[in-house]
Amino acid sequence: MTVTDTRPARWSTADLDRAVQEVDAVTALHAADCDRDARFPEEALAALRSTGLLGLMVPAEYGGAGGGLADMAAVSSRLSRTCMSVGMIFTMHCQQVAAVVRDGGPLRDRLLPRVARGELYLASVTTEASTGGHLLSSGASLTGDASTLHVDRFAPVVTGGSFADGFLLTMQAPDATSPTQVSLVYADRDQLRVTVRGGWNPMGMRATHSAPLHLAGDVPAGQVVGVHGGFRDIAVRTFAPMAHIGWAACWLGTADGALSRTVTLLRAERRSRGLDSELLLRRLSRVRQRLDTVHALINHSVSVLEKTIDSTSASVQLLINAVKLTASEMCPAAVDELVDLLGMRHGYLRDSDLALERALRDLRSAPLNYSNDRLHAADGALVLMDREVRHV
Structure with a gap:
């Protein structure tokens, strides 16, 4: 009797190479003008979606590539040979996906298949005017009740935020007694009012289009990643x-x-x-x-x-x-x-x-x-x- 392993398989090296080559070819066509105009590489993002590379860190059971840290580093490095902005956009998206995989709880079933299908590009909202890039404290407070959380958040730097489909935001936990009691909250773009509050004209990394954003809206209380304050x-x-x-x-x-x-x-x-x-x-x-x-x-x-x-x-x-x-x-x-x-x-x-x-x-x-x-x-x-x- 032969036992067949029906578990989803992770991508092979050849699959990964083909996907990276396809994205890199698109990136090369637009890298110079994206840098010149400080324009987000929308064509490269479309290729990341269509090839399935946005789902690199998504476990195979959710339809993803089943990749790990070494895969992420290898792909980020290869993409950056042509355009560092594209590599950074990709690696920061992978960081957000990894947080959902490890601590997303019920959110995993909702979000990870969408990421694997290329429908959900995630942006990180962790910077604040008062704390800069300090991750472990926040001056923005979450408010709400048992069913709803109210988000009102300004971030001076959000990589690719104007083009993201969803966001992971750091904010002070409800009823926090210290700015270090920080929660991580997921929000779909259509759950928020996303307003660009400035331009993006830096020396380098111009194609990341990391413009300041103001995000406000109500999200279900169950969209906390991990535990409040954790x-x-x-x-x-x-x-x-x-x-x-x-x-x-x-x-x-x-x-x-x-x-x-x-x-x-x-x-x-x-x-x-x-x-x-x-x-x-x-x-x-x-x-x-x-x-x-x-x-x-x-x-x-x-x-x-x-x-x-x-x-x-x-x-x-x-x-x-x-x-x-x-x-x-x-x-x-x-x-x-x-x-x-x-x-x-x-x-x-x-x-x-x-x-x-x-x-x-x-x-x-x-x-x-x-x-x-x-x-x-x-x-x-x-x-x-x-x-x-x-x-x-």
Whole structure:
């Protein structure tokens, strides 16, 4: 007697490769004009929907690809080789999906099949004018009763928010006695009045269209992700690891793409350039060393998170923070080195086919995307708490 496994299967590597190639081809057609006009990459989002990549993190039983953290990092990195904004839009959506998968409760049955079908692109609403990007506190209060919650929320930065189908918002829990008692609430776009409150004209990351939004409306009380006041646990176990590894993968992909395009040009111009220059070779070596370091750190961190039982320990938190800090320093430095290597024509000019100027502008956001200064201060406290530190 043969037993047939009827469980839904996760995507194969070939399926994932085909989907990424399709999205990347669309992205390449529009990356330059999206950057020039600070325009959201609607064509790339449509491709993410149609290929099913929006459902990468959705378990197979809900119709998704059944991917994990390593898959998210790999796809984000590959998309960012062509356009870092598209990679960041994708990885931040995956972060929201992962929170629903882990802590969505009854929301899973309602939301995850829609995500898998490409119908639900999720945006993160965590920034506030008073707290900046500090995740673990909020000055905006949820009000309501046992059946309904009233949302009234301004966020100065919402990646892709003008184009999102749904939102995960952080707000003070009802009856909170401290701004650190934060809840995570899901809202469909049609449950809210979404008003753009400003423009988006940054140095880099222009295609993310992270304009300020005001969101207001009533949502059912059952649309809380996790428990009221329990967002800290979601932040530590899901949001921070997904963000730091996903962002780092995007930064690495952007720098990898810049190096690949540079090496292709150098090989094509071998006769006119002379590739035996020690200065050129040293610079290429330093670039590769930085990127290999970031790649190894991402892979190690993913491996640790996949095996660890307690992702909240000081040692694991320090490792995850190190991914963000290291990638945000080394990837911009690598591309800056390539600009020096190639000089004015190919390194500095905006209309160069190598797009190093755009990569460098995009990567300048890396130390600011949750401030490195703030993260170092948190790490200092974690070092003092880490019981694994021993005297030599």
